[in-house]
Amino acid sequence: MDITLVQDGPFRFRIDQQDPMRVPGVVFATRDLLPQAAGDKALEQVANVATLPGIVRASFAMPDVHWGYGFPIGGVAATDIEDAGVVSPGGVGFDISCGVRLLAADIECDPLAPNMRTLMDILGDTIPRGMGRGGLWKLKGRPQMEELLVGGARYAVESGHGVPRDLARCEDYGVLDGADPSQVGQRAVERGLQQVGSLGSGNHFLEVQAVDRVYDAEAAAAFGLRPDQVCVMIHCGSRGLGHQVCTDHVRVMDQSLRTYGIHVPDRQLACVPVVSPPGRAYLGAMAAAANYGRANRQLLAEAARHAFAVAAGVDVDLVYDISHNTAKIETHEVDGVQRRLCVHRKGATRALPPGDPSLPEDLAGAGQPVLVPGTMGTASYVMVGTPGNDAFLSACHGAGRVWSRHQALRRVRGEELRSELEAQGIAVRPSSWRGLAEEAPGAYKDVDAVATATEGAGLARLVARLHPLGVVKG
DNA sequence: ATGTCC
Numbered sequence: 001m002d003i004t005l006v007q008d009g010p011f012r013f014r015i016d017q018q019d020p021m022r023v024p025g026v027v028f029a030t031r032d033l034l035p036q037a038a039g040d041k042a043l044e045q046v047a048n049v050a051t052l053p054g055i056v057r058a059s060f061a062m063p064d065v066h067w068g069y070g071f072p073i074g075g076v077a078a079t080d081i082e083d084a085g086v087v088s089p090g091g092v093g094f095d096i097s098c099g100v101r102l103l104a105a106d107i108e109c110d111p112l113a114p115n116m117r118t119l120m121d122i123l124g125d126t127i128p129r130g131m132g133r134g135g136l137w138k139l140k141g142r143p144q145m146e147e148l149l150v151g152g153a154r155y156a157v158e159s160g161h162g163v164p165r166d167l168a169r170c171e172d173y174g175v176l177d178g179a180d181p182s183q184v185g186q187r188a189v190e191r192g193l194q195q196v197g198s199l200g201s202g203n204h205f206l207e208v209q210a211v212d213r214v215y216d217a218e219a220a221a222a223f224g225l226r227p228d229q230v231c232v233m234i235h236c237g238s239r240g241l242g243h244q245v246c247t248d249h250v251r252v253m254d255q256s257l258r259t260y261g262i263h264v265p266d267r268q269l270a271c272v273p274v275v276s277p278p279g280r281a282y283l284g285a286m287a288a289a290a291n292y293g294r295a296n297r298q299l300l301a302e303a304a305r306h307a308f309a310v311a312a313g314v315d316v317d318l319v320y321d322i323s324h325n326t327a328k329i330e331t332h333e334v335d336g337v338q339r340r341l342c343v344h345r346k347g348a349t350r351a352l353p354p355g356d357p358s359l360p361e362d363l364a365g366a367g368q369p370v371l372v373p374g375t376m377g378t379a380s381y382v383m384v385g386t387p388g389n390d391a392f393l394s395a396c397h398g399a400g401r402v403w404s405r406h407q408a409l410r411r412v413r414g415e416e417l418r419s420e421l422e423a424q425g426i427a428v429r430p431s432s433w434r435g436l437a438e439e440a441p442g443a444y445k446d447v448d449a450v451a452t453a454t455e456g457a458g459l460a461r462l463v464a465r466l467h468p469l470g471v472v473k474g
Numbered sequence: 475a476t477g478t479c480c
Contacts, residue, residue: 201476
């Protein structure tokens with residue numbers, strides 16, 4: 001397909017429908033944010049996704065869009081489950097329910113400063129991270145794993161890892177419905193048994209941050225955020241378990257394409273109807289892996305709380321926990337009709353507007369917090385969902401890669417990067433020099449521009465900007 | 475993202 005972008009507004013581009021696309025592509029971005037690296041096939045992927053059976057409205061891309069497995073990262077696609085709509089593991093990604101959790105400490109930067117070194121040392125010593133490695137909570141075996149896969153963050157809290165109030169501030173109250181542990185293979189379970197409560201690697205991190213700007217005082221107050229306040233942001237996912245679930249079900253779907261007579265322009269878009277046996281199996285396994293990811297973030301939050309209590313005697317409350325790699329069954333109005341859709345968000349964050357019935361009472365007035373992590377040495381943003389978001393209530397999820405890992409390794413040395421960050425007053429507790437170099441700030445889009453474009457496109461509004469004080473790097 | 479190739 002020949003990809004031609006037509007500008008529809010300052011933050012909106014269109015890829016017109018052409019055979020075999022079923023709907024147009026819509027890219028929310030500025031010219032500067034559009035994928036430009038040589039060989040970046042993200043826009044071609046937006047068009048490819050538009051060919052999926054049952055897709056409605058458009059194949060969307062958020063301002064942080066970049067090349068991914070089958071679907072672009074930063075992609076949103078919804079299929080009508082009653083009109084042969086498909087589910088595709090590539091539309092969720094390998095790191096199922098990867099997401100962000102933000103906690104707010106009851107202290108400002110200056111009073112914490114004398115204890116900052118101790119805090120970072122405790123976090124550095126207690127937060128498991130890096131490839132492989134153990135987690136904070138060793139599960140006893142498959143029976144206990146199945147409880148966690150069904151119960152998610154709620155199971156973690158019921159097991160003593162957190163307080164009930166945490167669950168009110170988790171997407172879906174900490175549990176994605178429909179988990180089917182019987183669809184999670186033994187290899188996935190074995191990979192997951194030792195990893196609950198661990199960051200992993202890549203762009204995952206635990207960061208101590210401070211609120212350096214408030215754009216919307218009312219929403220910030222509703223979220224429990226105030227100027228100069230110290231926060232903790234945790235970005236991680238479902239580790240080896242989610243990866244194995246994706247691998248196992250992609251294999252099944254690749255073999256099922258012919259059975260269902262589905263033709264896709266890229267094998268990485270392997271998919272089956274939502275209502276088919278392999279579709280149901282994947283969604284059950286995906287929900288189970290999502291619950292693993294949510295329990296994982298719950299355990300890490302508890303470790304952060306413990307560190308703040310020991311280092312500074314300070315309480316830490318959950319602001320919100322939201323995934324940005326999911327497929328969820330949701331009801332949306334399309335062409336004047338309420339339809340049951342399978343909404344794929346891959347590197348895209350759900351963004352519920354004020355008054356949405358799924359929000360807890362204390363967030364209903366403000367809307368859902370949208371958490372946008374930057375990368376090391378850069379800001380992160382708290383945004384909020386807005387009405388009139390036609391991308392099925394979705395927003396960006398972070399900065400978005402522009403250099404490949406290989407390019408980053410050629411350009412940056414981990415040791416030098418740590419020195420530069422420490423010179424900026426940012427404490428760094430890395431897990432490997434290589435991992436640090438791969439995640440250099442220069443390897444990513446400008447998160448400030450991504451957040452500004454997200455607001456300009458009407459996907460979410462700015463609430464607060466956070467700057468890093470210390471990073472524990474996966 | 476990922477026991478970075480069963």
